[in-house]
Amino acid sequence: MPIIKVREALNQLREGEILEVLADDPAAEEDIPNLIKRLRQQLIKMERGDEGITRFLIKRVR
Numbered sequence: 001m002p003i004i005k006v007r008e009a010l011n012q013l014r015e016g017e018i019l020e021v022l023a024d025d026p027a028a029e030e031d032i033p034n035l036i037k038r039l040r041q042q043l044i045k046m047e048r049g050d051e052g053i054t055r056f057l058i059k060r061v062r
Contacts, residue, residue, distance in 0.1 A: 002028045003035045006058070010041060013060040018044065021056040029054050 002023045009019050021032065029046070036043045036058055044057040 003031050006032060006035060006056075007039070010039065010058065010060055015060055015062065017060050019056075019058045019060070021058065023054050023056070024052055026052075028056075032056050032058075 002021070002025055006019070006021055009021075013019060021028075023029075023032065025031075029048075033043055033046065033056075040062055042059040042061050044059050045055070046057075047055050049055060
């Protein structure tokens, strides 16, 4: 369900604001970038942590 929460959180942001997402679901590494592309937002960074957590920085551009 991370992509539903990401979409809801992005709707709360103003243009130029950045959302940080931490996900422990391995599927998020594919699902979240695909969602960001579909929504025409900007994925600034995606990094995998040692604990199986992936961190995403997403900028609202529209």
